[in-house]
Amino acid sequence: MSLRSELATFAGKSSYWFLHTFMHGGSSLPGKITTAIDPEILKHLGKNYDVVVITGTNGKTLTTALTVQVLKQKYENVLTNPSGSNMEQGLVTTFLKAKNNKSKRPLAVLEVDEANVIKLTKYIKPIAFVCTNIFRDQMDRYGEIYTTYKKIIDGIKLAPKATIIANGDAPIFNSVDLPNPKIYYGFKNHDDENDIKAEPNTDGILCPKCQNILHYRYISYANLGNYFCPHCGFKRPVLNHELTKLGQLTPNSSQFIVDGQELSIGIGGVYNIYNALAAYSVGRFLGIEAKEAATAFQSNERVFGRQEQINVEGKDVTLILVKNPVGLNQVIDMISKEQEDFSFIGLLNANYADGIDTSWIWDGEFERLNQMPIKKFITGGERYRDITFRLKVxxxxEKLHEVEPDLEKVVKDIPNLPTKKVYILATYTAMLQLRKDFAEKGYIKGGME
Structure with a gap:
């Protein structure tokens, strides 16, 4: 290691120690300080690691957490970034905080922002890339889905020997020919005679070979499913790991069968089953048996802001991150399975980390809320006018709807809600602020790790 790298590492580790010890934070600033001193520091910090990159639009944080749970069945120490700090500075911080590992090739499972994949692979060659999905998200940062995928592809091309573990139900992941070994996972359908189309406003349903509209034998949600093109023959690849049966689904649990193995996770939503399927596939790739994966999923560790359950003076509060139309609609579908009365809180911010364009909420199926047993609505956040008007439309x-822009006051109002169960849907920075308020009142521990 060069003198410059040593100086950068010392500065980064020192700042992390201070921030983590006294400020209960430090997920990205130490990395920012370190890269300012040595822009190529990742080359040195990550050179001894086998790295698994997890990227895509939705589900990165939960997929990373589930993958780590699975791999801990075999690997004693797995370095990861549980706070979701997934840009270059956050990745550097993750390596800075690593404890001394006696194994010759320690393992790192890293959630990586789509645009930052190439910033990692310039210096570190991963053993695997996990691609969850690509949906329209933060148009101001990424543009259309094909632009987003190109950012990922540009990074993957720097590591042509790494195995791609991809959602086989997503047509976009089969649209570019790459030399990498590939493993696909997805949902198996049992009716090969179906011939259906996705909803007209669905992204990513044009055949990448001939530009005609794709057809499906089965659709799980959005553009995901067993797709085929009747014009040129383009179709879903053969799946290496198949979900063959969905069991009982509730807002807080999911049961399903993959490769003949019964699995369950303590979190709801079909979209989260895909995340578990990705984690299962990584585990199998690295030698974890199916039964071991099942055991790992039962550990039921919670991930901050991803259906995190919080007790607020007797209220069962579920905090859920939302950030784009597809994810939002999946969350709405999930809470529609709630049988008990509940209260609904929608919090909308529009900072850089959220995406500054809030027009995506108009693609959300909020009309479905009227068919649910919701006894109270609260809307708030910096863009409270937008989310309030959306629910009005x-x-x-209006008699059940309260507007409260101040998130601290929202937290104070929760104990007075008329229902025991409360679902909070919040954008990223609103979720962080809400967790800070929960921590200050002692409902959760401070920090994010």
């Missing part, structure tokens, strides 16, 4: 009863 959706037909939410």
């Amino acid at each position: 959706a037909g939410v009863d």
Whole structure:
């Protein structure tokens, strides 16, 4: 290691120690300080690691957490970034905080922002890339889905020997020919005679070979499913790991069968089953048996802001991150399975980390809320006017609807809600602020790790 790298590492580790010890933070600033001193520091910090990169639009944080749970069945120490700090500075911080590992090739499982894949692979050659999905998200940062995928592809091309573990139900992951070994996972359908189309406003349903509209034998949600093109023959690849049966699904649990193995996770939503399927596939790739994966999923560790359950003076509060139309609609579908009365809180911010364009909420199926047993609505956040007006247009009863821009006051109002169960849907920075308020009141521990 060069003198410059040593100086950068010392500065980064020192700042992490201070921030983590006294400020209960330090997920990205130490990395920012370190890269300012040595822009190529990742080359040195990550050179001894086998790295698994997890990227895509939705599900990165939960997929990373589930993957780590699975791999701990075999690997004693797995370096990861549980706080979701997934840009270059956050990745550097993750390596800075690593404890001394006696194994010759320690393992790192890293959530990586789509645009930052290439910033990692310039210096570190991963053993695997996990691609969850590509949906329209933060148009101001990424543009259309094909632009987003190109950012990922540019990074993957720097590591042509790494195995790609991809969602086989996503047509976009089969649209570019790459030399990498590939493993696909997805949902198996049992009716090969179906011939259906996705909804007209769905992204990513044009055949990448001939530009005609794709057809499906089965659609799980959005553009995901067993797709085929009747014009040129383009179709879903053969799946290496198949979900063959969905069991009982509730807002807080999911049961399903993959490769003949019964699995369950303590989190709801079909979209989260895909995340578990990705984690299962990584585990199998690295030698974890199916039964061991099942055991790992039962550990039921919670991930901050991803259906995190919080007790607020007797109220069962579920905090859920939302950031784009597809994810939002999947969350709405999930909470529609709630049988008990509940209260609904929608918090909307529009900072850089959220995406500054809030027009995506108009693609959300908020009209479905009127068919649910919701006894109270609260809307807030920096863009409270937008989310309030959206619920008004959706037909939410104004007598049940309260507007509270101040998130600290929202937390204070929760104990007075008329229901025991409360679902909070929040954008990223609103979720962080809300967790800070929860921590200050002692409902959760401070920090994010």
